[in-house]
Structures are given as structure tokens and as C-alpha cells.
Amino acid sequence: MTWTGQCSGCGAWNTLEEVGAPAKRAGRGGGAKRGVGPKPVPLRDVKAERSERLGTGIAELDRVLGGGLVPGSLVLLGGAPGIGKSTLAGMALANIAGAGNDVLYVSGEESAAQVRRRAERLGEAALSVPMLAEPSLESVLAALESERPAACVIDSVQTLAVPDAAPGSVGAIREATSALLETAKRLDVTLILIGHVTKEGSLAGPRALEHLVDCVLHFEGERERTFRTVRALKNRFGATSEVGVFEMRQGGLVEVLDPSARFVGEARPAPGSVVLCAMEGTRPLLVEVQALVASTEIVPPRRTATGVDRNRLALVLAVLTRHAGVSLSAADVFVNVAGGVRIDEPGADLAIAMAIASAHSGQALEVDGKPLACFGEIGLTGEIRYVAHADRRVGEAQKFGLSKVLGPPSADEPVPGLAPVGSIKAALSGSRAAEHLRRAA
Ligand code: TYD
Ligand code: MG
Numbered sequence: 239m240t241w242t243g244q245c246s247g248c249g250a251w252n253t254l255e256e257v258g259a260p261a262k263r264a265g266r267g268g269g270a271k272r273g274v275g276p277k278p279v280p281l282r283d284v285k286a287e288r289s290e291r292l293g294t295g296i297a298e299l300d301r302v303l304g305g306g307l308v309p310g311s312l313v314l315l316g317g318a319p320g321i322g323k324s325t326l327a328g329m330a331l332a333n334i335a336g337a338g339n340d341v342l343y344v345s346g347e348e349s350a351a352q353v354r355r356r357a358e359r360l361g362e363a364a365l366s367v368p369m370l371a372e373p374s375l376e377s378v379l380a381a382l383e384s385e386r387p388a389a390c391v392i393d394s395v396q397t398l399a400v401p402d403a404a405p406g407s408v409g410a411i412r413e414a415t416s417a418l419l420e421t422a423k424r425l426d427v428t429l430i431l432i433g434h435v436t437k438e439g440s441l442a443g444p445r446a447l448e449h450l451v452d453c454v455l456h457f458e459g460e461r462e463r464t465f466r467t468v469r470a471l472k473n474r475f476g477a478t479s480e481v482g483v484f485e486m487r488q489g490g491l492v493e494v495l496d497p498s499a500r501f502v503g504e505a506r507p508a509p510g511s512v513v514l515c516a517m518e519g520t521r522p523l524l525v526e527v528q529a530l531v532a533s534t535e536i537v538p539p540r541r542t543a544t545g546v547d548r549n550r551l552a553l554v555l556a557v558l559t560r561h562a563g564v565s566l567s568a569a570d571v572f573v574n575v576a577g578g579v580r581i582d583e584p585g586a587d588l589a590i591a592m593a594i595a596s597a598h599s600g601q602a603l604e605v606d607g608k609p610l611a612c613f614g615e616i617g618l619t620g621e622i623r624y625v626a627h628a629d630r631r632v633g634e635a636q637k638f639g640l641s642k643v644l645g646p647p648s649a650d651e652p653v654p655g656l657a658p659v660g661s662i663k664a665a666l667s668g669s670r671a672a673e674h675l676r677r678a679a
Contacts, residue, residue, distance in 0.1 A: 250446060252408065292389060292428055295333025298484060298493045299326065302455065302468050304476015307389065310426040311475065312419055314395075314447055316435040317457030322466055323432045324348070325490050326457065327391040328356060330430070332364040339388035343369040344378050346397030347432075360490045374399040375414050382421050392418065394432040395447070408446050415447050448472060463578035465500075466491065480519035483579070498524035498634055501577045507604035510597030513611040514589035515631035515643055516581050522627065522634035526576040526609070527586070529593035534570045545575025546586055554590045554616060561620030562662045564595055585625035588614035588644070588665065595666050605642055611635045612644035612665075620662045622646045628653045 244251050291306030300306045307313065317323050328343065335341045345353050350371040357364035370381055375398045382390065392398065395414060396406045403410035415431065422429045433447065435456070448454050452474040459466035468482040483494040494500055502513050505526040516523045527546070534540065543551040551573055558564040573590055575581055589612050596603045603610035613631050615623040624646045632643045632655045644665060647658035659665045 250408075292334060292339070293337065294330035295336065296326075296330055296482075296491075296493065297495075298482030299330060299468060302470050302476075302480045302482045303453065304470075304473055304480075307428045307430075308452070308475045309388070309428055310423055311428055311452040312415075312422060312450070313428075313430045313453040313455060314433055314451045315430055315455045315457060316433045318461070319434055320461050321457050321459060322484070322486055322491055323457055324353075324356060324393050325360070325486075326468070326484075327393060327430050327432055328353075328364055328367070329360055329490055331367050331389060331391050332357075332360065334389045335367055336363045340385065341367055342381060342385055342387040342390040343367050344373060344381075344390065344392045344398075345369060345371050346373065346392075346399075347394050359488065374401075375417060376401070379417060379421050382418075382425060382427055386425055387427055389428040389430070390422075391430045392432065394434060396434060412446060412450075415450050419450060458580065460578040465494070465578045467579055477519060481521070481523075497579075498522070498638060501525045501579065502609075502638060505576070505609050507602040507607070507609045509600050509602050510593055511609050512589045512593040512596065512603060513609050513635065513640060514575075514581065514586055515611055515613040515635050515645075516583060516585060517625075517627050517631060518581075518583075522630045523579075524611070524634055524638060524640075525579055525581060527589040527593045528574045528576055529590070529597040530572040531566065531569045531594060531597040532572075533568055535568075536570070539566070539568065540570040540572070542570075542572045544573070545578070545580045546573055546590060547582070550584070550587060551590060553618075554587055554594065557616050557618065557620050557662055558591055558594060562591075562595070562666050564598055564666070566594070566598065569598070583625070584615035584623075585613045585631075587616035588612045588622060588646075588662070591616060591662055592644075592665065605640070608640050610644060611640040611642075614644075614646040614659075616662055622659055622661060622665065624649055628656055632656050 289309050292309055293306040294300055315323050315327060331341045331343055350369060353369055378398065395411055398414045399405060400410040400413050403413060418429055453470060454472040455468055456471050457466060457468050464485045466484040466486060470478045470480060472478060483497040484491040485494050502524045505511060505513055510529040512527050514525050514527045516525055541551060555566055555571065559566060571594060573593065592603060592610060592612055613625060615625050617623050628645055628648050632653050635643045636655055642655055642657055644657050644659055647660055
């Protein structure tokens with residue numbers, strides 16, 4: 239037996255526990271009688287009642303959940319401190335209570351007075367939510383038994399006092415979650431567990447819970463900015479690609495129902511600025527990708543990505559150098575998605591490349607007085623690759639007066655308004671890009 243400190247699955251340290259190997263089963267045959275084990279049932283005969291979902295009264299959150307909370311399910315809501323987890327959970331609970339359900343808010347994190355002050359900002363409905371402050375795990379379990387709420391928020395799972403375990407340790411968090419899970423399933427209570435995750439998502443505690451819960455939501459955004467996004471990292475009852483967009487205001491979180499308007503409403507043609515037609519789940523989303531290229535003496539030069547994946551940026555830079563003759567070895571490169579949203583799809587590549595090339599040349603990419611709009615994945619040989627939903631991406635751009643969009647050649651029907659371009663080289667040779675756009679007319 240060797241000591242193993244790091245989980246090879248998730249990379250977390252000190253989360254492994256030694257477990258005795260199960261006793262060997264008797265070999266096949268061996269005189270065992272047939273017909274003593276449990277009898278498997280064809281799936282068709284399994285009872286699966288479709289229960290009504292519990293709406294949170296927050297459309298963006300319900301959409302990310304796959305149509306509201308599934309009764310009796312366990313949802314982990316993770317995010318950096320101060321991002322708005324308590325606010326979101328408090329608002330959802332107030333709405334659920336407002337719809338005539340029993341609810342419970344458990345706060346181990348803040349005092350009752352602090353929770354009250356937040357509720358005052360959120361409005362009258364939030365003030366009527368029953369709460370339990372600074373409790374132990376045992377008292378929470380007892381409260382669930384006696385109150386039997388339809389929905390309960392535990393804020394946060396790291397702060398519940400568990401006997402014989404250090405507060406906030408992986409052991410304590412795991413034990414609290416297992417006990418809550420057992421009780422919630424038995425009593426059909428929908429549980430929302432709040433967990434702090436550092437910006438890098440590195441805190442071992444909540445990550446260790448991901449396989450125990452039905453749904454993992456991640457709440458993110460830059461604390462200094464007002465935009466916040468909620469996405470599902472795991473969802474047993476829906477897709478994981480949906481994103482809900484919110485804005486933090488004085489009276490709590492406000493849903494941003496038309497995020498494209500917010501993110502590109504003010505975009506003007508400028509060197510280094512491009513509109514990306516992204517897809518977030520089933521919804522097209524326009525964002526402004528900005529790049530800055532500045533010559534530097536620093537070796538190696540800086541590469542900073544905000545809102546896009548660092549590895550994609552590295553790939554795009556390599557392809558620009560190798561296949562489009564854009565040399566950036568003596569320049570710092572900064573790429574940013576305006577508004578503080580994060581775009582997590584390969585379709586962002588072309589916009590990143592065009593923004594960098596435009597920043598490098600100092601020339602604004604402009605189509606009919608508006609910034610260039612584009613999308614597409616870039617392959618290692620410099621080709622622009624197909625990504626799904628070309629028609630919806632172009633449609634969203636056209637809603638905002640961006641009549642022509644540069645994108646990958648489509649495999650099937652030509653998309654009206656889409657100017658297909660086969661390679662990054664072709665996209666960047668000015669006259670040819672113009673020609674592509676003209677042909678799309
Ligand atoms: P909070 O929900 O406490 O964050 P978390 O539980 O993730 O740590 O809220 C964080 C910030 O939101 C806090 O700095 C105050 C701000 N806020 C508003 O701007 N408006 C509001 O109506 C509320 C309730 C909070
Ligand atoms: Mg909080």
C-alpha cells in the first residue's frame with residue numbers, strides 16, 4: 239500500500255481515504271442456487287412519476303436548472319465570496335415561499351441580523367422567509383424533520399458544525415452533505431447548498447461534493463463589475479450549456495433578458511474590437527471581443543486572456559504567426575470580453591484572431607459603419623471550421639443591425655447574411671475579406 243496524497247481524478251489534495259477491499263465473492267457456479275438475488279426489472283416497467291418542477295420565480299435561473307427545481311433534488315450553488323450567492327438563493331426562496339410553499343433559510347455564514355439586512359434590500363417577500371442562524375448539522379436535520387419545508391437553503395455548507403470534524407474540512411463537508419442528502423431525499427425537501435469556491439475553483443471542499451449532488455451551478459462574474467452569470471456544470475435534469483445572465487443592482491439581482499443588447503449595444507468600430515456571435519446553450523449571445531497588442535522588451539511577452547480560455551488564445555496566436563504571417567513574438571497581447579462575461583466555446587476563435595490582427599495593424603474592422611461580426615473555430619492548419627447554429631448566430635447579429643457576418647463555410651444550405659471564409663489567411667487579407675462580405679449581400 240502506498241500513500242497517495244492527490245486525487246488523480248480532480249487533482250484535489252488530501253481528499254482520498256483508505257477503504258478496505260470487499261471480501262472476495264464466491265466464484266461462478268460453485269453450487270450457488272439460482273433465483274436468490276434481486277430480480278431486475280425492464281426499464282419500461284419502472285415507475286417514474288414526473289413531478290412538477292418548483293419554479294424559483296427567476297426565469298434565468300429556472301432555465302439553467304432545466305425548467306425549475308426538481309422536488310427532492312440537491313443543488314450545489316458555488317462561486318467566489320461576494321459574488322451574490324446568498325442574494326440569488328434568498329430571492330429564489332422568497333419567490334418559492336410567495337407561491338405558497340414552506341421554505342427554510344439556514345445561515346451558518348452570517349448572523350441573523352446580517353441576513354435580515356440583505357432581505358430588507360430584496361423587499362417585503364424576502365423578510366417573511368423563516369431562518370435559522372448559526373446552527374449545527376444536527377439542529378438543521380431536526381428542523382428539516384419538524385418543518386418539512388418544500389425548499390431549504392444551506393448558506394453555506396462549509397460553515398455547518400459537524401461533531402468530531404474540523405469546521406470547513408473536507409470530512410465535515412462530506413459528512414454534512416451525506417446526512418442532508420439522506421434526510422432531504424426521505425422528506426422530499428429540495429435543498430440548495432451554497433459553497434464557496436475560489437476564483438480558480440480550487441477549493442477542495444465543494445468540488446468533492448460534485449458527485450453527491452444532482453446539480454452543480456456555478457455563479458461567476460467579476461466582483462467589481464455588475465454582470466453575473468450562472469451556469470450548470472452538472473445537471474441530472476437538464477442541459478449543462480445554458481447560461482443565465484444577471485446584473486447586481488441596489489435591490490438585488492436583476493435578470494438580463496436581452497444580454498446581447500447589453501454587451502454590444504455600445505460597440506463601435508475601433509482597432510482591436512470585433513463582435514463575436516457566440517452560442518450559450520440554446521441562446522445566441524453577442525459579445526464584444528477586444529484585443530490590445532503592444533510592443534514589449536519582456537521575454538517571454540505577456541499573454542493575458544479575460545473571458546476567453548488561455549489555451550485557445552495560445553492556439554490562435556500560434557496559428558496567426560504560422561499561417562497568417564502576423565508576428566507577435568515581441569508584443570504583449572491582451573484579450574478581453576467586454577462586460578465581464580466568459581465565453582466557453584471554440585466558436586470564439588475567429589473573433590479572437592480578428593481582434594488581435596486588427597489591434598496589431600491598428601486598423602478598425604468595419605462593415606457598414608458597424609464593427610465586424612464573426613464566429614468560427616480555427617483549426618491547427620489555419621482553416622476556419624464549422625460550428626453549430628450558424629443561422630441563429632447570424633440572426634442575432636442582424637437583430638442588432640450587423641447585416642453581414644464572417645464565418646465558416648456551411649456544409650449544408652447557405653445562410654443568408656453569412657460571408658463564408660475558409661481560412662484565417664483569407665479572412666485577414668483585407669481585400670478578400672471585403673470581397674467575401676460583398677458576396678454575402
Ligand atoms: P452576497 O449575496 O452576500 O454574496 P455571496 O453570498 O456570494 O458572498 O452579495 C454580494 C454583494 O452584492 C455584496 O457586496 C453586496 C451586493 N449587493 C447589492 O449590490 N445589492 C443587493 O441588493 C444585495 C442584496 C447585495
Ligand atoms: Mg453569502
